[in-house]
Amino acid sequence: MFSNEEIASLNDLEFSLYNYVTKNSEKVIYMRIRELADNTHVSTSSILRFCRKLNCEGFSEFKVMLKLHLNRLENTTLKSTKHYLSEFMERTMKGNFESYIEETAELVGKSNKVVFIGTGSSGILAEFGARYFSGLGKFSSFIKDPYYPINSTEMKDTTVIILSVSGETDNTIKLAKLFKDRGSRIVSITNSKNCTIANMSDINIAYYVTEVQLNETNITTQIPVIYIIEETAHVIRKNSQQN
CATH class of the missing domain: 3.40.50.10490 (Glucose-6-phosphate isomerase like protein; domain 1)
Structure with a gap:
């Protein structure tokens, strides 16, 4: 979901957001932006900047992208x-x-x-x-x-x-x-x-x-x-x- 170039562009604060999202993806897709801010101890404006660096217009679009990514992982079936x-x-x-x-x-x-x-x-x-x-x-x-x-x-x-x-x-x-x-x-x-x-x-x-x-x-x-x-x-x- 996150390209190497996108990850490299993150600052320390945004990287802490990235770590939280990757570890709690199942929860994040149902959170409001204020909930994520409270859980990660960052401002909502920092979250929006983080989303824009990942080519999303806002937090809602980011959650949609994250949910699609999780669905693709769930639907990956390995044949014998x-x-x-x-x-x-x-x-x-x-x-x-x-x-x-x-x-x-x-x-x-x-x-x-x-x-x-x-x-x-x-x-x-x-x-x-x-x-x-x-x-x-x-x-x-x-x-x-x-x-x-x-x-x-x-x-x-x-x-x-x-x-x-x-x-x-x-x-x-x-x-x-x-x-x-x-x-x-x-x-x-x-x-x-x-x-x-x-x-x-x-x-x-x-x-x-x-x-x-x-x-x-x-x-x-x-x-x-x-x-x-x-x-x-x-x-x-x-x-x-x-x-």
Whole structure:
């Protein structure tokens, strides 16, 4: 409900109001402005300034916005993990999904260096991917720090595997550009092909599952990413044993 920019604009008094509202939202939506002033020990004019900083004309509009926010939280329903798994499996049976994995395995198998990149939950999976690849015989490293320095010029024989649900994370895009400028091949695993990172990639594997947001946090299932990582690693090992 409150953007980072709006929170940053609050002074100490307004921040105390913000803390009270976030802890007592269910009560605040039924309060009159004088009641809120008495409970927070601030003036009504301070409350009105607080509301205007949050792009509301007055306290009544603020309460409406707060109530709508609470309703959205209550109406957020999470489907079973089985639903997202079946959704993903149904889509993998169509199109060229497996061929992209084969193509990625062939590219990685010929590379001297493999680097996984991701931030947030994708960063955790980047670490998992590097460990899984290494466990099956293809040594890999990972970067989950968006500010990690990339100064080496010897990246032409490197395959970078980028994990990003949205494919629009600014810091991940910057890392992708750095590697691409140094001659690395880019493989991306995203939820859609219609994103910046997919467009920058030599190979993109898109898994297309329903994105889920809860409390402004992206909690989209990562089951497809784990499958793609593991399946690619197995194909790489199979290819190496045949050569």
